Amino acid sequence: MSTHVTNTSFLVKKLPIPVDDFPAIGILYGNTTGYTPGMAVTIVEIAKRAGVSHSTVSRVLNNTSDVIAKDTRERVLTIAKAMGYVPNLAARSLRDARTRMITVFAAGPDDIWRGANPTIITAAANAFRDAGYELFYSFGGSAESTRMPAWRFDGAVLLDRVPDELRLQLRAQNTPYVVLNDIVDEDALIIPDDAQGTEVILEELYRLGHRRISFVSPGTWYVGHHSVVARQAAFTAFMNSHRLAHSLVLGDRILDDRMDAWLRQQLNDGVSAFVANDHHTAIVVMAAATRLGLRIPTDFSLMCFNDEFPLSLLEPPVTCVSPDAELLGRTAAMYLLSLLNEKDAELAHVTRIPYQLVRRSSISAISG
Numbered sequence: 292m293s294t295h296v297t298n299t300s301f302l303v304k305k306l307p308i309p310v311d312d313f314p315a316i317g318i319l320y321g322n323t324t325g326y327t328p329g330m331a332v333t334i335v336e337i338a339k340r341a342g343v344s345h346s347t348v349s350r351v352l353n354n355t356s357d358v359i360a361k362d363t364r365e366r367v368l369t370i371a372k373a374m375g376y377v378p379n380l381a382a383r384s385l386r387d388a389r390t391r392m393i394t395v396f397a398a399g400p401d402d403i404w405r406g407a408n409p410t411i412i413t414a415a416a417n418a419f420r421d422a423g424y425e426l427f428y429s430f431g432g433s434a435e436s437t438r439m440p441a442w443r444f445d446g447a448v449l450l451d452r453v454p455d456e457l458r459l460q461l462r463a464q465n466t467p468y469v470v471l472n473d474i475v476d477e478d479a480l481i482i483p484d485d486a487q488g489t490e491v492i493l494e495e496l497y498r499l500g501h502r503r504i505s506f507v508s509p510g511t512w513y514v515g516h517h518s519v520v521a522r523q524a525a526f527t528a529f530m531n532s533h534r535l536a537h538s539l540v541l542g543d544r545i546l547d548d549r550m551d552a553w554l555r556q557q558l559n560d561g562v563s564a565f566v567a568n569d570h571h572t573a574i575v576v577m578a579a580a581t582r583l584g585l586r587i588p589t590d591f592s593l594m595c596f597n598d599e600f601p602l603s604l605l606e607p608p609v610t611c612v613s614p615d616a617e618l619l620g621r622t623a624a625m626y627l628l629s630l631l632n633e634k635d636a637e638l639a640h641v642t643r644i645p646y647q648l649v650r651r652s653s654i655s656a657i658s659g
Contacts, residue, residue, distance in 0.1 A: 332376045340370045352376070392444040393419050393627065395428050396453050403428070405569075407483075407597045407616040408450065411471065414620025415448060422628055446627045449473065452516070467630035471623045474517040480641045481623045483614035485518045485596075488646030489525035491612050492566055492594050495648060497533065500657030501564040501592060504530065505538035505557055507576060509568045519568060522596070526566065538562065554579045558591060563657060567595035570602050573609055592654035596646075607652035614644045 334352065338345040343363060351359060351367040395412065397403060403412060416426040429440040439460055447461055447468035458475065461468050470480045496504055506526045508519060523539060530537040538557065554576065557565075567573035573595035580587055587593050587607055595602070598613035622642060 332371075332374045334376075337367065337371050337374060337376060340374070341367050343367065389445050390443045391424050392442065393424050393426050393446050393448065394440060394442075394444040395426060395448045395450055396457060397428065397430055397450040398452055399430050400428075402451050405451070407599060407614065407619070408472070409599070410616035411620040411623070412450075414617040415471075415624045416620075418621050418624035419628075422624075446631050448623055448627065467627060469623050469626045469630070471619070472518070481619055481626065482641065482643055483518065483619065484643035484645045485521035486525040487643075488596060488612045488614070489522045489566075490529060491646055491648050492596075493526065493529045495610075496564045496566075496592065496594065496654065499592070499654060502535050502657075503537070503560070503562045504535070504564045504566060505562050506566045507568060507572055508539070509572050518596075522568065536561075550575065550579045551582055554585075555583060558585075562591065564592040564594070564654070567593065570595055570597050570599045570609070570611070573602070573611075574605070577605065577609075587653050588655040594654060598649050603651070609653045610651045611649050612646040613649055614646050619644050 334345045334348040337352075338348045341348065341363075347359060347363065348367055348371075351364050352371060395403075395415075402408065412426075419426050424445070427440075427442070427444070439457070444466070447466060449458065449468055449470045451471075451473050453473070455475075458468070458470075472482055474480065474482065493504070506523065508523070526537070527539065538560075565576055567576055573593060576593060577587065580590070585591070593609060595609060595611045596613070598611050602609040602611060622644070626642075
């Protein structure tokens with residue numbers, strides 16, 4: 292077995308991993324003033340600081356009264372935040388018979404970091420926390436082995452490929468859930484509009500004069516995923532409708548040692564632009580170009596899906612299409628919170644979030 296070292300000279304800056312890419316799991320305690328970080332702050336202590344009764348503090352923090360003066364409410368909330376107050380989920384759950392916990396089900400930890408999922412999950416976590424819920428993860432190790440966790444929870448977000456058995460268990464125990472970035476029957480689904488995103492990419496490349504375009508799919512894990520199927524179908528339909536020659540690459544081509552030879556052959560065949568299925572695939576194509584001494588966009592143009600780290604920091608920065616990942620996460624949270632408040636709530640079966648073009652420097656017009 293040979294060891295292959297990828298030339299990474301196209302990385303032009305230090306690439307710090309943004310803190311915001313790591314959604315919080317469980318309760319986070321603030322860096323409090325006058326208190327040991329992580330020490331539980333009680334409503335009695337807040338009441339002393341605010342000069343009000345502890346029952347007033349309780350009503351403000353739980354938003355159970357609309358007769359408290361505005362300035363009193365603001366003073367209590369300001370002091371509670373400064374002291375690093377975190378609601379006691381256990382006590383609250385005893386009062387309203389809820390755990391105040393939402394579980395995200397995924398086949399494995401890697402699924403949390405695929406595509407736009409980090410931004411999506413962070414946005415959902417923030418929305419749930421604003422509503423008084425905390426987010427926890429349950430990993431099954433594979434799509435076939437995902438199973439119920441030991442803890443109790445009020446609702447669930449099913450991320451990507453979770454098995455039908457899990458959905459049936461949730462239904463059997465009357466637990467509300469939404470499906471994020473997957474296609475299944477009957478459930479409330481929130482997904483990116485992959486066909487629309489593909490058309491945005493191809494219309495931009497077509498506008499720049501590109502007529503020979505290749506679509507580079509990811510490895511076998513993604514093959515059959517609804518997003519890949521939708522993108523490939525839209526790609527083929529667009530190219531056929533414009534009577535354009537095209538190439539659709541399937542399987543593990545990007546992971547194959549022959550990637551360099553394949554890329555060179557594509558260029559010899561007249562391909563002037565590549566559409567990568569995701570940012571990981573785009574980086575692999577860029578690495579191959581670097582090894583071959585090729586320059587983007589001088590020798591070919593490159594676009595991909597999902598505006599994820601580190602696309603904006605590469606050389607050149609990569610042009611892409613990206614759904615509003617925060618909107619995806621917030622929409623999933625809104626749907627689930629609606630079901631938690633009213634289990635028979637009428638929700639749209641499929642909500643598609645459109646892609647938008649993010650122009651950078653990895654594409655150029657065909658000269659001449």
